[in-house]
Amino acid sequence: MVKIKPAFGIYVHWPFCARKCPYCDFNSHVQDTINHDQWLKAYLSELRYYANNMPDRVVTSVFFGGGTPSLMKPQVIGEILTEIDRLWNCSEDLEITAEANPSSSETPLFQDFRQAGINRLSVGVQSFNDQALHFLGRLHNAADARQAIETAAKFFDRLSFDLIYALPDQTPANWRSELSEALKLAVDHVSLYQLTIEPGTAFHKDRIAAANEDIGGALFEITQELLDQAGMPAYEISNHARKSQECRHNLVYWRGQDYLGIGPGAHGRLTRDDNTDMIQNVREPGKWLELARSKGLGQQKRTPLTSEERRNEIILMSLRLSEGLSSEHYRRLTNSDLALSLDQSRLQALENEGFITFQDNILKAAPAGRQRLNAVISHLLS
Ligand code: SF4
Structure with missing residues (x-):
């Protein structure tokens, strides 16, 4: 069984x-001018508020996400990291990740990001195929993507890239060949997402169709096969890594541990005296900036989770992981018994279908369940 260490991200x-990508439903915006000094002050204000609120945590990971954090000035990143180090104790092996895009203007800054303190880079490649990149509305081409990975590998021992698959008309043979080529550039981690068409996106407006379930299933199978062969099995439904090179920050979310979210739309989970609060920041960047500057905090709401909400969230997140959820970890987080928290008839039905296993006190999604995880989880928790 995996020994889960305490963590705080x-x-x-x-x-x-x-530019806004046509498939993207993240909290990301295009704005002509950005006052980096104002943003830095706002981030520092929120950090100081939470450090006063909970000074006794040991920070194990920091993650700069977006949006495109490689558009931040490296000195802004450096000052945020200096402040985190001043406000809290940090673990000796603190993981500091930034997401980056492979555009020709960002790649030359990778060395500066390393010098600012980033020690793990996650590059939004999405494809090494020019046609696919054009369809996805990306600003880089395949040559930029290769260049970005090669440059990043000079400065970062820990390096990941993302790819999107299951594009319209993508065949299993295309994907096998594209992924095999891409894996020649992989270092220790890759994230592989199926294209989904989310409401509010340009693809949704244009009625672009997602891959059907059969094709999606076949492409998922190829993904698992090639990544297993490459020595980077899935540790989460879309994430693959060499041993011990998992993204420790994302593991915090999936293992139900505590984390702080700074910046517009960020959310957090903070536990004190066995009660966990859900924290949600104001989503709109201008409003968050104004609040953080005037009040020191851009929080929209902070609500205690009920014990049922907390238990369900832990089960839902942990089932994404290949390691699953142990009764011991669940008890540590919730003070309750995992077997007693589950509806036995639903669990039994899912076990009989081969979608879930609950053996040796570990609840896990079986390979067939991983392909239809959302449906399995919603059945288990309904
Ligand atoms: S670069 Fe990433 S965050 Fe920005 S619009 Fe594209 S997908 Fe969204």
């Missing part, structure tokens, strides 16, 4: 991008 959201 800090997420910093940078909400700006050079």
Whole structure:
């Protein structure tokens, strides 16, 4: 059984991008001028508020996400990291990740990001195929993507890239060949997402159709096969890594541990005296900036989770992980018994279908269940 260490992550959201991608429903915006000094002061204000609120945590990971945090000035990143180090104790092996895009203007800054303190880079490649990149509305081409990975590998020992698959008309043979080529550039981690068409996106307005379930299933199978062969099995439904190179920050979410969210739309989970609060920041960047500057905090709401909400959230998140959820970890987080928290007839039905296993006190999604995880979880928790 995996021994889960205590962890506490800090997420910093940078909400700006050079262009809005047509499939993207993240809190990302295009804005001509950005006052980096004002944004820095606002981030520092929120950090100081939470450090007063909970000074006794040991920070194990920091994650700059977005949006496109590689558009942040490296010195802004450096000052945020200096402040985190001043406000809290940090673990010796603190993981500091930034998401980056492979555009020709961002790649030359990778060395500066490393010098600012980033020690793990996650590059939004999405595809090494020019046609697919054009369809996805990306600003980079395949040559930029290769260049970005090669440059990043010079400065970062820990390096991930994202790909999107299950594009319209993508065949299993295309995907097998594209993924095999891409894996030649992989270092220790890759994230592989199926294209989904989310409401509010340009693809949704244009009625672009997602891959059907059969094709999606076949592509998922190929993904697992090639990544297993490459020595980077799935540790989460869309994330693959060499041993011990999992993204420790994202594991915090999936293992139901505490984290802080800084910046517009960021959210957090903070536990004190066995009660966990759900924290949600104001989503709109201008409003968050104004609040954080005037009040020191851009929070929209802070609500205690009921014990049922907390238990369900832990089960839902943990089932994404290949390690699953142990009764011991569940008890540590919730003070309750995992077997007694589950509806036995629903669990039994899912076990009989081969979608879930609950053996040796570990609840896990079986391979067939991982392909239809949302349906399995909603049946288990309904
Ligand atoms: S770069 Fe990333 S965050 Fe920005 S619009 Fe594209 S997908 Fe969304």
